[in-house]
Amino acid sequence: MSAVKRGLAFRLSALVLTGAGVVLAAIVVTTYFLAREALLEHAEANARNKAQALVNRIESVLAPIPRVAQGLAYDLEDQGLSEESIFKRQRRFLSDNDSLYGTAVAYEPGGRIAGRTYYAPYTFRTPLGPKATFLGGENYRYHAMDWYQIPRELDRIEWSEPYYDEGGGNSLMSTCSIPFHKVENGRRVVAGVVTADVSLEWLKRLVAGTSVLETGYAYLITKSGTYVTHPSPGVAFHESIFSRAEERGDENLRSIGKDMIRGGSRFVTVTSLHTGKPGFLVYAPLPSTGWSLGVFYPRDELLASVNRLAFITAGLGGGGFVLLALLIVVISRSITRPLTRLTAAAREVAGGRLDAELPTPAARDEVRELAESFGHMQTSLRDYIRDLTQATASRERMESELRIAHDIQMGILPKIFPPFPDRSEIDLYASLTPAREVGGDFYDFFPCGDDQFCFLVGDVSGKGVPAAFYMAVAKTLIKAVAESTSYGAQRQGDIPGAPPSRRCTDPGRILTRANNDLAQDNDSCMFVTIFCAVLDMKTGELRYASAGHNPPVLLRAGGTAQYLPTRQEPVAGAMEGVTYTTDTLTLAPGDGMLLYTDGVTEAMNPAQELYGEPRLLARAERFGETEARERCESIAAEVHAFAAGAEQSDDITLLSLIYCGPEDDAN
Amino acid sequence: MEFTETKEGAFLVLAVAGRMDTLTAPEFETRCAACLEAGNKRLVVDLAGLEYISSAGLRSILSAAKKLKAAGGDMAFCALTGIVAEVFAVSGFNKLLPVLPTREQALARA
Numbered sequence: 140m141s142a143v144k145r146g147l148a149f150r151l152s153a154l155v156l157t158g159a160g161v162v163l164a165a166i167v168v169t170t171y172f173l174a175r176e177a178l179l180e181h182a183e184a185n186a187r188n189k190a191q192a193l194v195n196r197i198e199s200v201l202a203p204i205p206r207v208a209q210g211l212a213y214d215l216e217d218q219g220l221s222e223e224s225i226f227k228r229q230r231r232f233l234s235d236n237d238s239l240y241g242t243a244v245a246y247e248p249g250g251r252i253a254g255r256t257y258y259a260p261y262t263f264r265t266p267l268g269p270k271a272t273f274l275g276g277e278n279y280r281y282h283a284m285d286w287y288q289i290p291r292e293l294d295r296i297e298w299s300e301p302y303y304d305e306g307g308g309n310s311l312m313s314t315c316s317i318p319f320h321k322v323e324n325g326r327r328v329v330a331g332v333v334t335a336d337v338s339l340e341w342l343k344r345l346v347a348g349t350s351v352l353e354t355g356y357a358y359l360i361t362k363s364g365t366y367v368t369h370p371s372p373g374v375a376f377h378e379s380i381f382s383r384a385e386e387r388g389d390e391n392l393r394s395i396g397k398d399m400i401r402g403g404s405r406f407v408t409v410t411s412l413h414t415g416k417p418g419f420l421v422y423a424p425l426p427s428t429g430w431s432l433g434v435f436y437p438r439d440e441l442l443a444s445v446n447r448l449a450f451i452t453a454g455l456g457g458g459g460f461v462l463l464a465l466l467i468v469v470i471s472r473s474i475t476r477p478l479t480r481l482t483a484a485a486r487e488v489a490g491g492r493l494d495a496e497l498p499t500p501a502a503r504d505e506v507r508e509l510a511e512s513f514g515h516m517q518t519s520l521r522d523y524i525r526d527l528t529q530a531t532a533s534r535e536r537m538e539s540e541l542r543i544a545h546d547i548q549m550g551i552l553p554k555i556f557p558p559f560p561d562r563s564e565i566d567l568y569a570s571l572t573p574a575r576e577v578g579g580d581f582y583d584f585f586p587c588g589d590d591q592f593c594f595l596v597g598d599v600s601g602k603g604v605p606a607a608f609y610m611a612v613a614k615t616l617i618k619a620v621a622e623s624t625s626y627g628a629q630r631q632g633d634i635p636g637a638p639p640s641r642r643c644t645d646p647g648r649i650l651t652r653a654n655n656d657l658a659q660d661n662d663s664c665m666f667v668t669i670f671c672a673v674l675d676m677k678t679g680e681l682r683y684a685s686a687g688h689n690p691p692v693l694l695r696a697g698g699t700a701q702y703l704p705t706r707q708e709p710v711a712g713a714m715e716g717v718t719y720t721t722d723t724l725t726l727a728p729g730d731g732m733l734l735y736t737d738g739v740t741e742a743m744n745p746a747q748e749l750y751g752e753p754r755l756l757a758r759a760e761r762f763g764e765t766e767a768r769e770r771c772e773s774i775a776a777e778v779h780a781f782a783a784g785a786e787q788s789d790d791i792t793l794l795s796l797i798y799c800g801p802e803d804d805a806n
Numbered sequence: 807m808e809f810t811e812t813k814e815g816a817f818l819v820l821a822v823a824g825r826m827d828t829l830t831a832p833e834f835e836t837r838c839a840a841c842l843e844a845g846n847k848r849l850v851v852d853l854a855g856l857e858y859i860s861s862a863g864l865r866s867i868l869s870a871a872k873k874l875k876a877a878g879g880d881m882a883f884c885a886l887t888g889i890v891a892e893v894f895a896v897s898g899f900n901k902l903l904p905v906l907p908t909r910e911q912a913l914a915r916a
Contacts, residue, residue, distance in 0.1 A: 600861035602828065664869035668861075668897060687897035709898030713868050717902075737861075 147478070148471035155467050156460070163456040171449040178445050179419075182436065183406045186421040190434045193349060193357065194423050197342060200238050202427045204335045205296050205315050207232055208242070212319035212333045215244065222260060226271045229262035232335070233269050240264050240304075240312060240338045243274055245287055246331035250321075257281065263336070290316035291329050298428040301339055301367050301376060311339040311367075313428070343368045343375075346432070352440040354414050362400045362429040371413050383412060395420065399431035411435050477506045481513065493521045541576040541604075548577050548607055551614065553584060556768060563802055564676040565592060568767035569794040570775060572738075578790035579606025579667075580736050581614045587621050587673065591644045595671040596734040596794050598688065600710075605665065613657060613667045613711070620652045646671040646684035647721035650711060654686065654719070657712035666712040670705075670734055677801050679726040684719045686711040689737055692759045694797075696729030700759040702752065703732075728800030733759055733770065738789035742778045745785045750778055767795040808855070809837050814913050818846035823855025826863030834863070838870035838881075847879025850912040854885035859893050871903055880904070884912040 211228055214220055220228065229242045241263030251258040257275025264270075274281055281287050290297040299314040314336050321330040342359070346368040349357040359367040364379035374383075380396035383389070395407060402424040409420045419441065422433040439446075477500040487495035497514050500507045549571075556568050569582045579599030587593045597613055599606040621644075649671055657667065670691055672683035683703070687710035690702040703724075709717050726732075735755070742750040758777055762770050771793040778791060807824035818841055826834060841849060851867075859867075871881045882904040886894055894900050906912040 598861070600865040602862075664865050664872060666861075666865065666868065687899075689896060705896075707895050707898050707900065709902045710864070713899075714902050717898075 148468070148475045151471040151474075152464065152467045156464055159463050160460060163460055167449065167452045167456050170452050171445065174448050175442060175445045178442065182419070182441050183421070186406060186419065186434060186436055187404075187423070189351075190357075190421045190423045190432055193346070193434070194425055194432055196345065197425055197432070198427055200341070201337065201425065204236060204239065204337055205317060205427060207236065208315060208317045208333045208335045209296070211242075211244070212317045215319045215330070215333070216321065225260045226262055229260065229271070230269045233262060233264055236335075238337055238341060239335055240310070241336040243334045243336075244331060245274065245281055245334065247329065248282060250330050259331075286314040286316050286334055287332050290318050290332055294318055294329060298361075298430075300361055300363060300365060303376065304336070311343055312336050313339055315428075339367065349434070351434055351436060353437070354416065354440065355418070355434070355436045356413065357432065357434045359425075360396070360399060360431050360433070362431075364396050364400055367430065369413070387412060395422070398422075399424070399433065400429075402426075402429065402431070408438075409435070411437070474506065477510070481506070481510055485513065488517055488520075493517065493524065538576075544604070544607065545573070545576040548573075548611070551611060552581060558584060559586075562676070564799055565674070566767045566797040566799060567594065567795070568771045569596075570771050570792070572775065572787070572791040574738070574787045574790050575603055577604060577607035578602060579610045580738065580790035580792040581610045582734070582792055582794045583614055583618060584794075585618060585621070587644055590676045592674045592676055593621050593644070593646075593649075593671070594674070594734070594794060594796060595646075595669055596688070596691075596736060596792055597667050597669040598736040598738075598790070598792070599667045600665050602789065605663070609665045609667065609712075613653070613669070616656050617649060617653045617669065617671065620649050620656075644673045644682070645721050646673055646682055647719040650684050650686050650719040651717065654711040654713075654717050655715050658715040661712055664713070666710040668710050668736075672732065672734075674726070674796070674798065676798075679728070679730075679798055679800070680723060681726050681732070681798075682721050682723050684708070684721050686717075686719060689735060689740065691735070692733040692756065693724070694731040694733060694759055694762060696727055698760060698763060700733075700756055700762075702756065726798040728798060731762075731767070731770075731795065731797040733774075734792075734794040734796075735774075736790060736792040738787075738791035739774065739778055739793065741789060742782050742791065743785055743788065744781055744783050750781050754781070767797050770795040807833055811841070813846075814850070817848045817850045817913055819850045819852055819909065819913075821852040821855060823857075825858040826856060826866070827858065827860040828862040831860070831862045831866035835866045835870050838874065842874060842877055842879065847874065847877060849874060849879065849881045850909065851881060851883050852885050852909055852912075853883055853890055854887060854909075856886075856890050857888075859890050861897075864893070864897060864899060867899070868902070882906060882912045882915060884909045 211232065214228070215225075225244050229244070232242050233239050241261060243259050243261040245259035248256040257273070259274040259281060260271065261274045262269050262271045286299045289299075296315065296317050299316065301311055301313045304310060304312045314334050317333045318329045319331055319333060320327050322328075346357050346359050347370065351357060356370040358369045360380050361367060364381045366375045366378055366380065369375050369378075380399065381393060384392035384396060389412070391409060392412070395409065398405065399422050404423040406419060406421045408417070410417045413435070414437065416437045416439065418435055418437040420433055420435050422431055424431050477498060480498040484495055484497045495517075497510055497517065500510055552571060553569075558567055559565075567584060569584070571578075571580055571582060573580070579602060580597065581599075582594075582596045584592065584594035595617060597610065597617075599609045599613065650669060653669070667686070668688040669686040670683065670688040671685075672681055674681050685705040686708060688705070690705050692700050693703045694700045706720050706722070708719050711717075740750055740752050740755055754777075755774070758774055759770075762773075765773070774793055775791065807822065807826060807830040810821040810823075812819040812821070820837065820841065822834065824830065838849065867883075874881045883894075884906045885908060886905065894905060899905070904912075904915070906915075
């Protein structure tokens with residue numbers, strides 16, 4: 140029982156909780172991913188903006204420098220400025236741009252003054268104000284230097300790789316070089332280079348000082364990939380993005396570097412070489428220099444809020460789940476508790492306690508309906524069992540009464556064989572097997588007067604109790620008539636009142652009288668067939684009459700058997716006033732009679748075949764020298780065998796008589 | 807047991823078919839009572855289709871015949887065959903009740 144209870148509650152809880160758990164997990168996971176997606180999008184836009192803002196700030200400083208330098212270059216080309224105006228221009232250039240450290244106008248060898256290899260007016264910033272000088276000499280061959288040679292060869296504005304200037308300002312610098320031209324032999328050729336040395340200290344501070352979350356950082360690379368600034372010490376100027384990628388075999392970093400120096404701008408997933416953390420890199424170019432700015436965002440810090448959200452969602456979900464679990468356990472308990480109680484009650488009822496009290500659940504739900512149905516069932520069962528008990532008692536009483544009736548009916552039939560041990564003239568045996576407890580067959584035999592012996596067999600119409608009553612009446616009446624002296628006397632025409640000389644020994648008269656008595660007030664129209672015979676034991680004379688009864692078998696001593704022809708006179712009890720005829724024959728010693736009822740000849744086997752008169756006669760012919768009892772028993776056994784288990788439908792009665800001849804005088 | 811009623815002049819012919827035993831015999835009595843109720847006092851019972859009759863069947867026939875007689879009518883039987891004819895003969899019903907070989911003879915009675 141406890142297994143059932145646990146099973147239902149457990150299954151209910153497990154199913155609901157599994158479902159709820161799956162839904163909650165799906166919600167938490169979905170929320171997490173959606174939020175992360177949204178946050179990443181937001182973070183990307185944010186990062187791009189931030190990088191762009193930084194780029195813009197740098198550009199605002201760097202962008203004017205090439206423009207001013209270009210202006211100077213144009214003036215040189217167009218006007219052929221004097222040395223003094225060159226210096227003047229240079230001073231103004233310095234005063235206008237705070238980030239400018241120095242500016243030079245470097246000519247080709249002999250380009251300004253024939254025969255003079257180096258001519259390069261240079262103005263630079265000192266703590267005491269701008270100072271003018273000339274660059275070039277045997278120990279400073281500027282024509283071979285990058286800042287001069289590259290823009291000259293490429294004939295375009297060029298920013299140099301950053302360098303640390305120990306001679307000039309002891310600071311990080313980059314030089315912007317712009318070639319200027321002259322016309323020679325009708326061809327435009329490079330006449331020299333205008334330079335502007337930009338201090339990058341501010342840039343370094345700006346980029347390094349850019350704070351990105353907790354451990355994020357920004358860095359700057361030149362168009363060759365060299366780091367200008369980098370949070371790791373010793374990286375700036377010494378390493379390039381490609382050298383680092385090579386060192387660590389990082390293909391991703393290499394392709395990112397390629398895209399960066401190409402001027403690309405993207406938001407990509409990377410693992411920081413600096414901190415070792417996974418994260419996102421946003422990079423954007425600095426248009427004026429061709430450099431690129433990269434900003435790294437650590438993933439965990441960027442997603443911290445998403446993770447916090449996920450934790451909160453998971454926490455809420457988990458809490459809800461626990462709450463739901465408690466609720467379900469309570470609900471399933473409340474459902475199964477009445478069921479459990481009902482089960483216990485049902486078990487009591489099943490155990491026979493029909494008046495066991497059933498629980499009535501408070502809630503008007505299915506369990507209550509079940510309990511009510513169960514109550515109805517209990518009531519019906521109680522009523523049914525009460526009825527059944529009564530019916531059984533009533534049937535038992537009836538059966539008991541029928542058993543008693545059977546005993547009584549059997550009791551009124553003579554059953555002591557041989558009936559007259561002191562008379563050797565006759566050997567007689569009779570048997571009666573009712574189909575039910577009581578039946579309508581009967582037999583009787585009794586002496587009636589000197590040496591007269593009356594015997595008869597009867598069969599009442601129908602079966603059961605009515606037949607049994609009628610049989611008792613018929614048998615009693617016939618015996619009464621046969622033993623009545625007055626009746627016999629009257630019919631024989633004796634003088635009324637005279638003492639009777641002998642009893643009635645005429646079977647026809649016995650039947651006539653019995654018929655009249657039976658037919659009177661016989662509203663039920665029952666009737667009885669009777670074969671009645673009276674044997675004179677001295678002479679062997681047999682007088683007999685039949686009231687619609689089956690013809691008996693006459694067995695001669697020699698072994699021949701035949702049906703005794705009867706006059707087919709009506710059954711007794713059917714109609715008043717019928718006169719029955721007495722016939723006479725004589726039995727020799729050893730002759731016999733076999734009386735029976737139709738229960739013998741109409742016994743059926745399972746194939747619905749009748750035992751029939753031919754079989755009975757054939758059986759009788761094989762009797763030989765057997766005794767009366769043996770004859771009855773052999774026929775009964777044969778009929779029983781013939782029926783082969785088929786239900787006996789009618790009473791079976793047999794009466795066998797053998798006349799042994801008169802008593803010896805000696806006896 | 808099956809019954810077929812045919813009106814033949816003053817007579818009502820009741821043809822009975824099947825088996826008349828303890829179970830079915832009361833049907834015959836009920837049927838005869840119904841015929842009498844309907845005003846048919848003279849009945850000819852055609853037993854050509856009757857296969858079997860038990861003592862309970864005989865009792866029902868006797869009972870029905872007596873009731874009809876008490877009401878001033880009569881009942882004749884005809885066309886008995888096989889075991890039914892034998893039972894009628896052995897039980898002496900041939901002598902108690904009018905039994906005729908054919909339906910025509912039964913109808914030809916006065």
